[in-house]
Amino acid sequence: TVTNEAIIFFEEWGKPIAAVTGTRGKTTTANWINHFLNLKFKSAIVGNSPENAFLEVLREKNKYDIAVAELPSYHLEFPSSDIRPHIAVITNIYQDHLNRHVTLENYARTKANIFINQNNNDHLILNADNKWTDYFLKLKRNGKVVICCGGGNHGGDGVVVARHLSNHYIPVQILLFTNPEREFHLRELSRLSSLAIGTIQKEVAKLSSVDLLI
Numbered sequence: 001t002v003t004n005e006a007i008i009f010f011e012e013w014g015k016p017i018a019a020v021t022g023t024r025g026k027t028t029t030a031n032w033i034n035h036f037l038n039l040k041f042k043s044a045i046v047g048n049s050p051e052n053a054f055l056e057v058l059r060e061k062n063k064y065d066i067a068v069a070e071l072p073s074y075h076l077e078f079p080s081s082d083i084r085p086h087i088a089v090i091t092n093i094y095q096d097h098l099n100r101h102v103t104l105e106n107y108a109r110t111k112a113n114i115f116i117n118q119n120n121n122d123h124l125i126l127n128a129d130n131k132w133t134d135y136f137l138k139l140k141r142n143g144k145v146v147i148c149c150g151g152g153n154h155g156g157d158g159v160v161v162a163r164h165l166s167n168h169y170i171p172v173q174i175l176l177f178t179n180p181e182r183e184f185h186l187r188e189l190s191r192l193s194s195l196a197i198g199t200i201q202k203e204v205a206k207l208s209s210v211d212l213l214i
Contacts, residue, residue, distance in 0.1 A: 006047065006075035009054040010082040013061060019069040019083075021114050022091030022127075026070050029091055034068040041065040047075070073097055076113040084117040088143065089125045093132035108132050118143030 010017065018037070020030045027048050037043035041064075046057040048070035057067065069085065076083065093108050115124045115136075122143035126133045137145070190197050 002078050003080070004075055004078060005054040006069065006071060007078065007080045007082055009046065009058050009067075009069070010080070010084070012058055013067060015061070015064070016066045016087075017069055017085040018066070018087040018089070019071050019085035019114055020089045020091065021071045021073070021076065021111050022089070023094040023096050025091040026072070029089060030068050030070040033089075037066055037068065043068060045070070047071060071114060073107060073110045074100070076110050079113055079116070081117050083113060084119075084122070085114065086121075087123045087125065088115040088118060090114065090127065090132075090136065092127050092130040093135075105135075108135055112136060112139055115141055115143055120144065 018033055020026050020033065022029075030045055030048055034043050034045040044052075044057050044060075044064040044067045046052050046054055046067050046069050054069075057064075090111060093104070093111060095104055097107055098104065115122075116139070118124060119142050123146060124136075124141060124143040125146045125148060126136055127148055186197050186200060189195070189200050193200070195203075
């Protein structure tokens, strides 16, 4: 069996883990999560520097309640059922590491290993301003999905719809079933997003598995 230090850490930690991956912003995001968690828990940051090496932190696990793991793509290359963080964050996907992954889709699919084994008590946080969020939403997953919506018209149609739903406080469920408000909201979303109503209906059906838009 081929393994790595991240997989060993997940196997042996035995406590909640929040894990962060992405092309840009991993270290910043992991450090902020760790900072806020330490206001209430004893949290360890792991994987983002030689000083916080996975196996070194693992030796001191009795000191901590939770860990925040930074996971570059090479730590996610070997699919393992042990990689199952309670909270998984994908900051973004941009063209990088193609010498290792050959195609951008292979790279994104490797990153997706951070959430593939989650169950319905876990959470996946995605970035509405990154076009690869649509790709992740299409993959099989069990964790509750949270989409963080920013500004602009970045990403695919689904991301644009998600952003407008969030910005205008429109629950996804209102657009899934026939009700007096449905047609009004569809027309308004079409006006705001410049997307056809048929496109919005198709994307809303995909977003039915998204638990929270923030």
